[in-house]
Amino acid sequence: MSEALLIDVHELSKSFNGKRAVNGLSLQVRGGEIFGFLGPNGSGKTTSIRMLCGLLTPDSGSGTCLDFDVLTQSREIKKQVGYMTQRFSFYDDLSIRENLDFVARMYGMDNRRSVVEQSMIDLGLADRREQLAGTLSGGWKQRLALAACMLHQPRLLLLDEPTAGVDPKARRDFWDEIHRLAGQGISVLVSTHYMDEAARCHRLGYIAYGDLLASGTPDELLAASRLVSFNVRGSDLALGERLKALPGIEQVVAMGHVYSVSGTDGERIRQSLSGIEGLRFEPVETGLEQVFIQLMDRTPEKIG
Amino acid sequence: MKLPLSLHRLWAIVAKEFIQLRRDRITFAMMVGIPVMQLVLFGFAINTDPKHLPTVVLDADQSAYSRSFTAGLENSGYFDIRPYTGGVAQAEQGMAVGTIQFIVSIPADFSRRLVRGEKPAVLVEADASDPSATGNALAALASLNQTVLSHDLTGPLAQLNSAPPPFEIRVQRNYNPEGITQYNIVPGLMGTILTMTMIMMTGMAVTRELERGTLENLLAMPVHPLEVMIGKIIPYIMVGYIQVVVILTAAYFLFHVPIAGSLPLLLACVLIFLAANLAVGMMFSTIAKSQLQAMQMTFFFFLPSMLLSGFMFPFRGMPEWAQVIGSALPLTHFLRIVRGIMLKGNGWTETWPSVWPLLVFMAVVLAIGLKRYRRTLD
Incomplete structure (x- = not known):
């Protein structure tokens, strides 16, 4: 695990219509690390992740993501980050292959065909390549989404509740995949509500109502709680x-x-x-x- | 027997529908706005009996008789005599562009031949590309030669007052000599259909991404807003051209509408018009929150386009304010372009005055759309 900080942000804040969604978030994620992002519903996890990948502009604060400024270089960040949205957001009326092909074109990949083919094989989607995404079950949709956000070989994955509504077996397969990717040096920031998933992270951060209240390894958090x-x-x-x-x-x-x-x-x-x-x-x-x-x-x- | 219906449940649904209706502001605004707009447009703006049509009198005679005739034209209410000093060629040019509806030519020997009882002829050329715009004026013209000179023809000339009339009015219907309505409607229909489909399709294409949540993904990718906008416009330009081919083919073979001008010029102008409408759709899509709203906005735009552009009702029949609104709509200018090229055989010089407003319109709308386009989810 390299010690370089892939995410290093300080005091990020964001309000919507006068309501504070994220309040002075400071967060550090190291290379090759799986960082679990926990917190109750509406606590600002999604907003935080969106600020990190340039989908939202922070009201205040500063920091870098992949050494690019989160305030001014969101375009550069987008090129090297894979973002998986909470809600399935690929095209229902395109097939698996067509969806992946679209994403590959968007990132301007040279060897598009082979990249798409390889990613379908890696994630076991090859048999269903011509199936329309809208007809896939939750677990397959999630695999497609992961394949799509991995396609351009990002250095950092931002996963927003990737396993919501997915059965335990598919969840386990998914996490095995995440660990395999982390083993290859990719960093992952994942938000979740599942405690078994939290336990599989290298480090955890707990956010509530816009404030990051605690962070550390699962063992550190357990010890600190003195429970x-x-x-x-x-x-x-x-x-x-x-x-x-x-x-x-x-x-x-x-x-x-x-x-x-x-x-x-x-x-x-x-x-x-x-x-x-x-x-x-x-x-x-x-x-x-x-x-x-x-x-x-x-x-x-x-x-x- | 107890009815299986419950008032409570019925009321629950009614109440819920009202709440949802109240939350959907745009739908509500449209429900109120569209009838109001229709009332105003049909009630005040539309006039199927257009008067004060711009007329140029080329009076080579300059006599008391010719002046009486000119005054008689003006008094009928249908003809608005414009001060004019140019020659015939310039007047013809004005008619091709559409600024002049009638050209009245009074020959130099008019009064001399009138007095001799030779029944001279006055030539009235009408822009008949829209038969409904000129119809009533021409009808009024028909009886004018009976009465207009009765005050001038006194004394020994009084006998000329008796029937048949002392002079003849020859009407020449330019561009559409037989006054066939299809000649006017079919080319116009092309503009109307394109307006409707282009705005609706692009409007929905972008809001669909928002509605289905795919926009978030799109925004997370390193793509420039202009790439998204142009990328979404191009397929619909092709769809638009397919429609144009279908309409033109039908116009030519089914309705026998002539294509007097250059087809390439027409197709080039179609491109500008398509782009202008697609830009409107894009702009709507940056405002609308759902596909339904995009559709409603399309109708809100489509209605005045259809009524105020001169498609259904003569443009010149509308009051000043309605003409101003009409001039701001791309369809108005496109109709002039299409009818000009197809019926009048207009070339580039006569077309340009209607092309630049389209370009201005497109630039403004595109700028608003780009400014409003979401780069982020803020």
């Missing part, structure tokens, strides 16, 4: 509600018959749980989900 978790079993049907009321317990998640409780003060949780008869509990590893719920709980929603 301790337990799995709790009991026969009481209303156990969930009772657990929530116990001192020291900050989060309760029901998972079938098991409750996962977490909090920052492990000793206190132990004491609370010991006080209830018929409960069995055991310490477990805290997941990223709990870390992010904790971050979300700490940021009161700003409206307007």
Whole structure:
């Protein structure tokens, strides 16, 4: 992994109709790194990504993406960035091959035919080359979109919730592909809501209501949260509600018959749980989900 | 028996439709705007009995009789005598360009032969390329020779007042001697069809990208707005030419409309007109948020184009303000070009006065469109 910064932006802000969508975002992404971008809905992830690839002009702030100025050199950035939109945005009435061919022409690629052919083979689209994009299922659409944004061999991929609405198998294949690309030295910035995907990133950033609240490796974030978790079993049907009321317990998640409780003060949780008869509990590893719920709980929603 | 209909559910749908209608401002504006526009245009602007048509009198006689005749023309209300000093050739040129509707030639020996009772003839040349524009004026002309000189012919000449009339008015219908309406409508139809289809197709071509979300992808690629605009215009220019070929073929073989002028010149002018309309479509697409809105805007533009351009109703029949609006529309100028080339056999010099307004129009619209085109999603 090279240490050069592919994305290095400071204090980027953007408002729409007086409403702050992104508030002073500073972000660094290194070469060959998969950076996960997390945050609740409407937290400014899409706006941030669009500012990075020149689709939106920041109101203020500065920085570079691939050593080009995000404010003035968006055209240069666009040439070397692959951007995958949240909503499928290729042409429904063109076939897979025609869509890829269009993209290849847009980037002025010399060996267009062979590039398109190779990318269809790489992503397993070759059998469906003449199928219209509009008739593809979610997983295939997403593959087409990835193939299209990889076509011009970008150094940086910006993926905006690429796996929303895609089945687990297709999701896993997709992430295997992302890791393969990262192995080739391509950097990836990916926004997601899935915690298993977050765990597969090298580094994570958590954004809420326009502010980047935390960033680091998954392990760093787990450590920083100081959360301790337990799995709790009991026969009481209303156990969930009772657990929530116990001192020291900050989060309760029901998972079938098991409750996962977490909090920052492990000793206190132990004491609370010991006080209830018929409960069995055991310490477990805290997941990223709990870390992010904790971050979300700490940021009161700003409206307007 | 209980009806399977529920007022609550019915009301729920009514209320929802109203909310959606209120949110879609452009649709609402069109629903109010189009009837108002139609009322104004049909009620005030359109006049199927055009008067005050520009007329040049070439009076070689310069006598009391010829002046009485000229005054009689003016008094009929149909003829607006323009002060004129040029020769016949210049007057003919004016008619070809379309600034003069009638040329009245009074021969030098008019009064001499009139007094002798030789029933001299006055020649009235009419630009009959649009029969409906000249029809009523020519009808008024027919009875003019009966009455116009009655005050002048007194004393011994009074006998000339009796029928038959003391002089003859010979009408020459230029460009469309038989007064065939198709000669006027069919070339005009070409402009109308092109206006409609070109604006609508480009307008929708860009808004479709917005509606389907593909615009975001397009903007994320390193493409210049001008490349997008021109790239979207070129296919429709070809579609436009196919329409032109179809219409011209039908005009020639089906309606037997003559093509008096040069076909290459006509096709070159078509290109300018197509480009002007496509630019309008492009501009609309930068404003419209959906394909439906683009279509509504097309109609909003199409309606005055059809009514004020001189396609359906004589241009000269409209009040001043409507003529000003009409002159701002590309169809008005294109109709003059097409009718000029096809019926009058106009060449480049007579066509140019209608070509440059198209170029100006296109430049302005294209500039607005480019300025408004989204380079980003801001």
